[in-house]
């Protein structure tokens with residue numbers, strides 16, 4: 001009997017980082033989206049911040065800076081998401097760049 | 113006055129003719145101005161003679177007119193040379209004559225002044241347009257009509273000419289719809305009249321902005337900016353192939369990403 005000694009590299013997933021990237025072959029992007037709520041109210045969501053960051057602390061700063069309410073939600077596939085009330089897309093993008101949390105070309109602003 | 117007009121016409125007909133001659137025998141050109149000087153001095157004399165008014169003056173006028181074409185020709189000669197340099201790159205000799213005729217239209221015609229950059233640029237584009245219309249820059253633009261939007265009730269928006277715009281972009285309505293809904297962060301569907309009904313209140317401008325982004329990402333070729341492209345799916349990846357220049361690039365898959373639960377909260 002030939003002993004099969006083939007190492008199957010299952011631990012390393014070469015496509016791991018490609019999973020949550022938007023465009024093929026690019027780094028992780030941070031997506032800032034807007035959603036309409038009832039009437040003229042809207043909601044801003046921030047998806048894709050690095051897991052090392054303390055979301056709660058970022059949220060705290062965001063809330064203080066923009067004078068709005070917000071919260072962190074846990075999504076099964078997409079991880080933690082920051083939600084803010086109102087359309088804060090520009091401000092969030094500005095904040096992330098200024099604090100060095102993200103580079104400008106990493107941030108993708110969606111919406112209308 | 114009538115005489116003068118005729119003279120002018122002659123001059124115009126003559127001018128395009130002569131330079132082609134000139135380029136064969138340049139010596140003649142050099143001789144011309146000398147004759148010209150003699151002529152003009154004659155005319156000056158005739159002008160100074162106040163005796164015979166009617167006939168002579170018209171004659172003098174003729175002579176003056178005759179002098180002018182020579183000048184303009186010699187000017188032309190230079191420009192023709194320049195034109196021919198261009199011709200060498202672009203076309204053969206036959207079309208060279210057309211260009212010479214064209215020159216008569218230009219504003220620096222017959223004057224001593226230098227041509228302005230814009231004038232020369234215009235001239236180049238005229239030449240280009242005549243010989244290779246496709247290269248002349250004014251590529252046909254695909255015009256997109258603005259989105260027509262209706263309000264349905266208070267909470268829904270109907271994108272009336274959605275199908276129409278999909279057709280002008282040559283894209284599958286499903287793909288466009290996926291992108292629109294993902295960007296709007298809402299849900300929607302096509303109704304019986306093939307209109308896109310979207311949840312939420314949106315202005316035409318909102319749709320326009322998103323369509324603009326859709327076009328830059330999924331329609332326009334990055335290389336040549338042509339909208340004449342084909343979007344195809346190969347092995348789960350989307351590729352955009354240009355029909356004009358043949359370049360191909362992969363495009364991002366449309367992901368709705370995170371969609372927050374809004375509206376009534378179920379606990």
Ligand SMILES: [Zn+2]
Nearest residue numbers: 333336354357
């Ligand atoms: Zn192309």
